[in-house]
Every structure is written in structure tokens, then in C-alpha cells.
Amino acid sequence: MRGYNIIKKRSDFLAANRGKRYATPGFVLLVKDRQDDDPAIRLGITITKKVGNAVVRNRMRRRFREMAREMLGDKGKAGADHVLIGRDGGIDQDFAELRTDMARALDKLGK
């Protein structure tokens, strides 16, 4: 229904650190192939308290999830974990701009 599952374990987040990464002013995208038989795409979002208060962090997470809903099913890599790390450039960034960055990042790492 959503096109992807949610990463829940801390160890999976840490494992994604060893995957490929692509950085933009608004976020950092990590992609790591799990190398198992499961073709499901998984997504995790991390935003530290350094970025802002709860309102700012919630809004950023929701915008990231909206982008993931739009394009992760098409452009995401099957069987891989995708982790988005929020950066403070993404607070005021225009959503359209954020989306083109996301498309570029997925194209680059999805191959």
C-alpha cells in the first residue's frame, strides 16, 4: 500500500552508514543493499535535535515522507534500505527544489 516498509531497529540504521551516500543542502541519502532474498524497499528517517525543535523536525520528516511516497516506489532500489538524514538546510528549502534533489539522488544511487 505504501510501496515501502519502515526501518525500526537502530542496528539497521547503523548498517546503512556503510552503504552509498549522496549529500544535498537539505538532506543526506544513504542506500544500502541488504543482499537478502526480500525485494522490499525500506525507508528510515533520522533528524537530530541539532536541526531544531519538535515542530521543525516533524515538518521535515513529513515532507521527506511525502517525497518518498511519490518516487520511492519507482526510483528506489529493490531489496535495499534507504535512510534520509535531515540537515538544517532543509528547513526553509522550497519543496520543489527538495524534490529535484531527491530525484537526482535516487537516480545516482539507485543504479
Next chain:
RNA sequence: CCAGAGGGUUGGGCGACCGCCGCCAAGCGGGUAACUGCUUGGGGGAGGAAAGUCCGGGCUCCAGCGAGGAACGGUGCCGGAUAAUGUCCGGCUGAGGCGACUCAAGGGAAAGUGCCACAGAAAUCAUACCUCCGUAUUUCGAUACGGUAAGGUCGAAACGGUGCGGUAAGAGCGCACCGCGUUGCUGGUAACAGCAAUGGCAUGGCAAACCCCACCGGGAGCAAAACCGAAUAGGGGCGGCAUAUGGCAUCCUCCUGCCAGUCGCCCGGGUUGGUUGCAUGAGCGGCGCAGCAAUGUUCCGCCUAGAUGAAUGGUCGCACAUCCGCCUUCUGGCGGUGGACAGAACCCGGCUUACAGACCCUCUGGCACA
């Protein structure tokens, strides 16, 4: 109209499309059933502070959280409200303001200990630097002894203040008024206030310093706790026997009770995960009644988020505020910007802190007019 005081409400609005999380209904499918998957439709979805986690409760577990004491912590004018409070309401006293009103950790300093820098003679065992007055001496500058604490000096503060009498000079030494203490009467539930008599000044401040007094408080927390449930191990329940010793949530004593041993019988146990807890409650709205008020209450109506790597987002349109720039000019026009503080996590009652603006009510002091 100007300046000000107190209090309340609101917290961006309307609309379109695409999404997210619960709930309800219907249809189709799976299942004996509980229930569950998909589709469609309907309806709901952050706050006044959701925040800080500073108090008070509910609820859950710790054997009863039972009695007394110690320790520790908290509270501190009086009365009331409340489930309860350190909160709220009403009052008292003191301080500030012309006033509306505001502020106050506001019990005890004649139980004890301690502190009060600098300055000053002296900061509470008290005392006398310059003065003042008397006597004696005198080289007429003063010195010695005694009296005194009114004046000067220092300071935030100086064994009560002002005036008159008195005196060698002075002093509550005497008197009047004020202040203070004690006693009595009156008013008030009380804090306290008023009046009268009397004492004769004896009693400086600090208890958000130790302390004393009165009152209150058992501890831990929804990651509490209960249930369902793959593998491995300690295990759990019931009954009999035993009752010495030890243990049971800050410590000691006491009471009631439980556990640790052994024998027999029976049951399997709970990390990840799931369900319950988990939203009908000290609930919200309205009329009336009681009360100065906080608040209480009869009746009527309403059901109002429930996530768990954690649901409210994305893209726009229309007006309305904000801010910026320009033109114009005393008020409009044009263009741009873009909505204060801030996100529920078991639930309530408070406090504190943050907050763009908008609206309303009551009151005070001025000015002007009728």
C-alpha cells in the same frame, strides 16, 4: 479625546485536488468461532500553553501500608474552597501610587549559637573621640580629676521621637502628644482593629544562617502493571510436616501476615513481538439556585485525537492582517514577502516560562463639550 489599571475571549479564515492514522457501516473473501484481508461510503484527527517536568491527585506494583519513634524533605498572617496542593477566593497587616490598583517566604530574635564588611568613640559583655558643665592647677595656650550623653562626627542602622519644664551642664528626671510593652473592655469565627488604664524605655537587624514551634509527607512509576505467546534454563500452584533462625522496598520497636526447608500431587515457564491498560472523565456546554467570591448543586443536552522509528503532510486559488520598498501625501495606490509561540504519548487540577496580532468588558486620573 489623552494617559493609565484590572480581567476575559480568540490563536489565522474559506475552498479545490493528491496523501496519512484511528472509528463506524455495507459488500466480497478466509475462518467452527474470536477475528481478519480487500474495496466502497460516512465521520473524526494537536494546544492554550500539548512545553518546562516545578507541585498536587487518580491509577498500578512493592505483604497490610497497621501503630509509635528517629532521620530526611516540605509548608509557614487568618478564614474559606477543593479529591488534594506550595493552587484559588475573601480578609488582615506592612510598603508603593493622586487614584483605579499593585507588591510581600508575612510564625518565633525578652530558648540558645552565629553574623552585621568599610567607616565610626561605640554595632549590644557595652562604651566616650570632639564637645558641654563643675572643681583644682595655670607659663592664660591648656592640663588633671569628676559629672553628663543633649549637640557634633561615622554609617543602611546608634540603649525611642517632638516640645515644654528642669539643671552647674544634662538625662523619662518630670509632664503632654506619638511610638513600644503589659493588662482590661468592646467589635470580629480569626488574623487583627478601636478605646481605656498602666509601665517608664527595659526589647537594633538578619531565621530564603543554624535553630525552636506547629502542620503535612511510605517508596517507585504506564518502559507502572496484567494477559497471549516459538526455542533453551532457573521455575510456579495446592496440600501435609516443621515454626528455631533469617528475610519482606530509609532506619528502629511492636502487631497481623507472608516467604525461605522437606515430602507428595499438579501446571510448563517469558527475551523480541502482540493485546489490554488507553480515553465516559474530580469530562464539556447551557438554564436556574446557594454564596461577596473561589466553588458547590438540581435539571437538560453532548461524546470530543489515540499514534508507538510514533498519524495532521504536499501543491494551489481567494480575500484579511504583518513586514519591506517605491510613488503620493496626511491618506491612499503599486510591487514583493509570508503567518506569533509552538506538536498529544496513561489521565486530570495547578504553577512557571514562550507568544505576532485581533476583539470585548469594568474601573481610575485629566481635558473638552452639552
